[in-house]
Amino acid sequence: MGMAENRSIVNPFIFPSELKFYFALILVTTVAPATGLAFSIWKSLIDSVNLSSLFLYYQIVPFLTFALLPVLSFYFYEKNVKHKLLLPKIRMEERYPKISELIEDLCRKLNVRVPVTFCLNDEGLNVVAVGFRNKPFLFVSKGLCRQFETFPELVETALLHELSHIKNGDVVCHEIAESLWKSLALVGLVGSLFGLMIYFERPFSWLFMVFLVYAFPSIIIFYLNNELHKWREVYADVRVIAVRGPTGT
Numbered sequence: 001m002g003m004a005e006n007r008s009i010v011n012p013f014i015f016p017s018e019l020k021f022y023f024a025l026i027l028v029t030t031v032a033p034a035t036g037l038a039f040s041i042w043k044s045l046i047d048s049v050n051l052s053s054l055f056l057y058y059q060i061v062p063f064l065t066f067a068l069l070p071v072l073s074f075y076f077y078e079k080n081v082k083h084k085l086l087l088p089k090i091r092m093e094e095r096y097p098k099i100s101e102l103i104e105d106l107c108r109k110l111n112v113r114v115p116v117t118f119c120l121n122d123e124g125l126n127v128v129a130v131g132f133r134n135k136p137f138l139f140v141s142k143g144l145c146r147q148f149e150t151f152p153e154l155v156e157t158a159l160l161h162e163l164s165h166i167k168n169g170d171v172v173c174h175e176i177a178e179s180l181w182k183s184l185a186l187v188g189l190v191g192s193l194f195g196l197m198i199y200f201e202r203p204f205s206w207l208f209m210v211f212l213v214y215a216f217p218s219i220i221i222f223y224l225n226n227e228l229h230k231w232r233e234v235y236a237d238v239r240v241i242a243v244r245g246p247t248g249t
Contacts, residue, residue: 018231023173026224030180033213034066058206061198062213065191072183077175084130084139089118092138096145099155103138106160109243110167119145125154127162129171136166157240164239170232177225184221188214 037059093100096119107114115129115136122141131137140159148155165171192210199206 017168017235019168019170019173019228019235022224022228022231023177026177026180026221026228029217029220029224030069030184033217034063034069037063037066037213058195058199058209061195062191062209065187065194066213068190069180069183069187072186073176073179076179076182080175080178081130081132084128085137087120087139089120089139092117092119092140095119096148099140099145099148099159102156103159103163106156106163106243110160110163110239112163112167115163115166125158127158129162129165130175132172136171138162138166157244160240160243161236164236164243165232167239168232168235170228170235173228174232177228181218181221181225184214184218188218 041059041063092103100117103117104114113134113136115131115138117138117140120126120139120141123143124141125144125147126139126141127144128139129136130139138159144155144158165174188210191214195206195210196203
């Protein structure tokens with residue numbers, strides 16, 4: 001038995017992944033400003049600080065605008081998923097039964113629920129997984145389906161990669177992270193403009209508050225969201241290799 005056969009392979013999926021780490025940081029960074037503002041206002045009221053106190057006065061608008069964050073995040077999440085579900089499509093088993101069987105076989109190998117699969121009228125080589133945690137959807141372009149007879153391994157690898165996202169549980173995390181990013185950007189823009197109208201007498205003081213509660217968290221979330229996107233692709237590729245082997249066997 002050769003040395004290569006004696007080497008033990010570490011399973012990267014038994015450890016807490018970078019995906020969960022960065023997603024947790026995104027959640028913390030998103031709720032931290034609102035939580036800090038709520039605590040500061042509550043403490044000021046407990047200590048009977050006058051509402052006209054300058055620091056307390058500047059916290060009212062950010063606190064109120066952050067109350068919109070969960071509503072906007074849910075709206076963007078629902079809108080993004082429903083937009084894809086409304087695209088012109090047909091059920092995969094109706095047009096490409098062999099690919100539908102391949103998807104079921106890959107799901108058995110990955111031990112995941114078979115997603116509701118549609119074929120999109122798109123000539124590109126695309127496949128994307130969307131949906132909710134307990135109800136995933138898979139959209140495969142017509143262009144990729146047409147390559148199945150000529151390049152079956154290409155189609156299988158593309159499908160396996162996207163199904164790996166479902167197995168890794170990062171489809172919902174990705175959608176939530178994107179929704180939080182868009183929501184925070186919108187809340188920051190609305191809050192900044194609204195605050196300028198109220199605190200026009202001290203614009204520089206208000207701009208400092210904008211940077212502290214809007215801009216700085218947005219920069220952090222932008223970075224974390226990019227890292228989350230990078231690592232979700234890495235872990236999907238790793239799972240493809242784990243299922244097929246480094247040579248595709």
